[in-house]
Structures are given as C-alpha cells and as structure tokens.
Amino acid sequence: MVFAWFKRNKSTPAKETQDEAPAPSSQGMAPAESSAQVLVEDAQASAPETPDPRTPAAALPADHLGTLGTAVSVTQESAPISTLEKPAENSAFHPRGEGEDSSLLSGASSRPSPQTAEEGRGFFARLKSGLRRSREQLQEGVAQLVLGKKIIDEELLEELEGLLLQADMGVPVTRSILDEVTQQVRRQELRDPAALQGAIRRALLELLRPRVQTWAPTRGRTQVLMMVGINGAGKTTTIGKLAARWKGEGYGILLGAGDTFRAAAVEQLQGWGQRVQVPVIAQGSGADSASVLFDAFAAARSRGADLLIADTAGRLHTQNHLMEELKKVKRVLAKQDPEAPHQIWLVLDAGTGQNALVQAQQFHEAVGLTGICITKLDGTAKGGVVAAIAKALPVPIRYIGIGEGVEDLRPFDAESFVDALLTGDPS
Numbered sequence: 001m002v003f004a005w006f007k008r009n010k011s012t013p014a015k016e017t018q019d020e021a022p023a024p025s026s027q028g029m030a031p032a033e034s035s036a037q038v039l040v041e042d043a044q045a046s047a048p049e050t051p052d053p054r055t056p057a058a059a060l061p062a063d064h065l066g067t068l069g070t071a072v073s074v075t076q077e078s079a080p081i082s083t084l085e086k087p088a089e090n091s092a093f094h095p096r097g098e099g100e101d102s103s104l105l106s107g108a109s110s111r112p113s114p115q116t117a118e119e120g121r122g123f124f125a126r127l128k129s130g131l132r133r134s135r136e137q138l139q140e141g142v143a144q145l146v147l148g149k150k151i152i153d154e155e156l157l158e159e160l161e162g163l164l165l166q167a168d169m170g171v172p173v174t175r176s177i178l179d180e181v182t183q184q185v186r187r188q189e190l191r192d193p194a195a196l197q198g199a200i201r202r203a204l205l206e207l208l209r210p211r212v213q214t215w216a217p218t219r220g221r222t223q224v225l226m227m228v229g230i231n232g233a234g235k236t237t238t239i240g241k242l243a244a245r246w247k248g249e250g251y252g253i254l255l256g257a258g259d260t261f262r263a264a265a266v267e268q269l270q271g272w273g274q275r276v277q278v279p280v281i282a283q284g285s286g287a288d289s290a291s292v293l294f295d296a297f298a299a300a301r302s303r304g305a306d307l308l309i310a311d312t313a314g315r316l317h318t319q320n321h322l323m324e325e326l327k328k329v330k331r332v333l334a335k336q337d338p339e340a341p342h343q344i345w346l347v348l349d350a351g352t353g354q355n356a357l358v359q360a361q362q363f364h365e366a367v368g369l370t371g372i373c374i375t376k377l378d379g380t381a382k383g384g385v386v387a388a389i390a391k392a393l394p395v396p397i398r399y400i401g402i403g404e405g406v407e408d409l410r411p412f413d414a415e416s417f418v419d420a421l422l423t424g425d426p427s
C-alpha cells in the first residue's frame with residue numbers, strides 16, 4: 001500500500017533535505033523563572049522548558065464546588081496519609097538538610113545520579129537486548145535486501161517497505177522513510193544499497209530528535225505532574241521510578257493516589273512510596289479521584305514540595321467516563337493554581353503496537369498531553385512504534401522504560417534509541 005503511494009509519487013520533484021536535523025532538545029527552552037532559582041541547589045534542574053500548548057481547561061461547573069468543600073475538610077481532618085509521612089505540621093521540604101525529616105522528604109540522602117557513564121552503558125545494553133527482535137529483523141532484513149544488489153530499485157524499496165511495517169513503524173513513518181530514500185536516490189546522493197541503513201538511520205533521527213525534550217521539576221514552586229494512561233500501561237511503576245530519580249536529585253516529591261477505582265492501585269502506589277521513600281497522599285479506594293488529588297496538591301503546597309506526581313485511573317480509554325474524570329481532575333487542580341496540572345504525561349505500553357497510537361490521540365484530544373513515556377521496551381515490543389508515535393503526535397517523548405526495576409527508566413535519547421534499534425552499537 002505504501003509502495004503504491006511511492007509509485008504514484010515517483011515524479012514528485014526533489015526537495016532539499018538535510019542529512020541530519022539540528023539537535024533541538026535544549027534549544028528554545030525558556031530560562032528558569034527567577035523565583036524558582038532561589039532554592040536551586042543543582043544547576044542541572046534549573047531550566048524548565050517552555051510549556052507546550054495545551055487544551056484549555058474548561059470552567060469548573062458549580063456542582064464541583066461542593067465536592068471541593070468536602071475535599072478540603074478531608075485534607076484537614078481525616079485523610080489517611082501514608083505512614084511514611086511525618087506527622088509534623090507543614091513539614092517543609094525546604095530548606096533542605098535540616099532535621100531528620102529532610103532526608104525522607106527531600107532526598108537529602110541523595111544517591112548518586114543514576115546517569116553515570118557505566119550505568120548509561122548498562123542501560124544501553126538492556127535497551128539493545130530489549131529491542132533485539134526488532135533490530136535483528138531490521139538489520140538482517142536490510143542486509144539481506146542489499147545482498148548482491150548494485151542499485152536501489154523499486155523491488156528493493158518494496159521489500160524495505162515490508163520490513164519497516166513489520167517493525168511497527170506504521171504507514172506514515174514507512175512512507176516518509178521511503179520518500180526520503182527515494183529523494184536521495186533521485187538526487188544521486190544514495191546509490192549504493194549498502195548505504196541504505198545509514199539513510200534509514202538519518203530519517204529516523206530526523207523524526208525523533210524533535211521529540212527529545214527534557215523536563216525537570218522547578219525548585220521552590222509546587223507543580224503537578226499528572227500521569228494518565230490505560231490500565232496496565234505502567235503508570236504507577238513509572239511514577240515510582242520518576243519519584244526515585246527526582247528525589248535522588250534532591251527534589252521534594254509527593255505522590256497522589258488518584259487511581260481510586262481499584263484498591264490494589266492505591267496499595268501499589270503506597271508500596272512504591274515506601275520503596276523509594278517518598279510520601280503518598282491517599283484515601284480509600286472508591287474515593288473521588290479529583291478530591292484526593294486536590295487534597296494531595298494542597299498538602300504538597302503546604303509542605304513546600306517541588307512536585308506532586310498524580311496517579312490516575314486507567315479504565316479503557318474508549319470509555320468516556322474516564323476522560324471526563326481526567327478533565328475533572330484538571331479543573332479541580334486548576335482551582336489552586338491556574339497552571340496546574342503543569343504537566344500531563346501519557347504512559348504507553350510499547351507492546352500494544354499501533355494501538356498505542358490510538359490511545360495517544362484520544363488522550364491528547366481529551367486532556368492535552370505535554371509528554372509521553374513509553375514502557376516495556378524490554379519485552380516483545382517492536383521498537384518502531386516509538387517512531388510511529390513521534391510521527392503521529394507533536395508531543396515530547398520524555399522517558400522510556402525497559403524493565404520493572406527502579407533504575408529501568410531513562411530520558412528518551414534519539415541517538416541511543418536509533419542505535420539500539422538499528423545496529424546494536426552505541427554511536
């Protein structure tokens with residue numbers, strides 16, 4: 001099908017393309033807000049990106065005001081707070097390093113940053129082994145394709161199309177790679193079939209590099225990161241990993257147990273809180289998710305936390321009710337800070353293949369995403385879906401997950417991802 005398109009477009013005039021897209025990541029970032037710099041202890045975290053445009057939150061309907069009133073009183077009176085939390089009133093996250101609480105709450109007992117060179121190599125090895133199946137298919141497939149071939153012809157491109165589709169790249173990405181390769185052949189920049197792999201690499205990097213944008217909490221101002229996604233995608237696990245990472249960097253982190261639909265979900269988040277030594281604000285299952293997160297945000301603000309990471313329910317994305325609930329959470333949080341939630345990240349299971357694209361589009365439409373985390377790249381996932389997601393949505397890919405352990409999460413990096421997917425050698 002894509003190739004039919006390719007044939008139809010054979011006469012398209014060649015357009016200028018760059019060999020490699022400019023690295024976009026840190027460029028264009030807004031300077032850190034001056035108020036946020038007061039408490040900065042770690043320069044690495046001082047440059048939050050410019051917020052992405054988001055769907056404006058709808059006005060809060062009158063009937064929610066009652067809910068809010070209740071929520072506030074629950075916070076003050078009886079919200080069962082995780083046992084990890086110290087009972088001290090307004091136990092502040094700032095200033096750090098004072099008293100016993102600080103190590104628990106602010107991560108003053110920082111372990112070294114998880115991104116040492118050695119750990120980076122370890123992560124690459126695991127990413128590489130996770131993507132082994134896709135890579136073998138692509139790498140060996142391309143090698144087979146070009147074997148004994150002197151020119152890049154239609155037959156070869158047709159076979160390449162099949163390989164890219166099999167790797168879960170989806171039709172639009174496959175189409176754009178074929179287009180790129182065709183243009184290069186026409187301009188006689190690409191003659192040798194052996195150079196095909198390099199052309200695929202460049203095309204993938206061009207697509208993925210603009211999706212690399214790091215984000216870190218801002219010190220001295222309580223922000224909310226709301227995590228959304230369907231059940232089983234890896235939300236709670238990713239929250240635990242992120243909490244450990246940022247706590248390790250010295251941020252004051254609080255977790256909010258907004259997946260109140262399943263009792264096990266609250267316990268699971270509390271388990272992560274215990275494991276990574278971060279307080280969890282929770283109420284019983286069946287509580288109103290928006291109320292729980294409203295309380296959690298109030299608690300985070302009063303304690304001077306840098307970030308509340310809000311877990312949410314993940315009943316099937318096709319159920320309108322879930323999207324309405326998420327919209328309500330947004331509206332209710334905005335009552336305390338019009339910019340809250342400051343980030344909304346979708347967690348996607350890479351193993352769900354092209355279905356992940358449908359989820360991404362639906363969640364983006366409903367709540368306006370500012371980031372995507374892609375989990376389970378260590379499993380049977382075909383890595384091409386990451387490219388398909390990058391092509392489908394102009395939303396940064398923040399982190400990728402390659403296992404269930406606390407260290408199995410890394411900021412998305414286009415180069416190492418493409419290397420793990422195509423060659424298995426870090427460039």
Ligand SMILES: Nc1nc2c(ncn2[C@@H]2O[C@H](COP(=O)(O)OP(=O)(O)O)[C@@H](O)[C@H]2O)c(=O)[nH]1
Nearest residue numbers: 231232233234235236237375376401402403404
């Ligand atoms: N192999 C692997 N498993 C993961 C990863 N992320 C999450 N999981 C597992 O996926 C399952 C569902 O994760 P969970 O965080 O409960 O998903 P949620 O329903 O979206 O909160 C759990 O068994 C996790 O341990 C990952 O990157 N790799």
Ligand SMILES: [Mg+2]
Nearest residue numbers: 235236259265
């Ligand atoms: Mg969960």
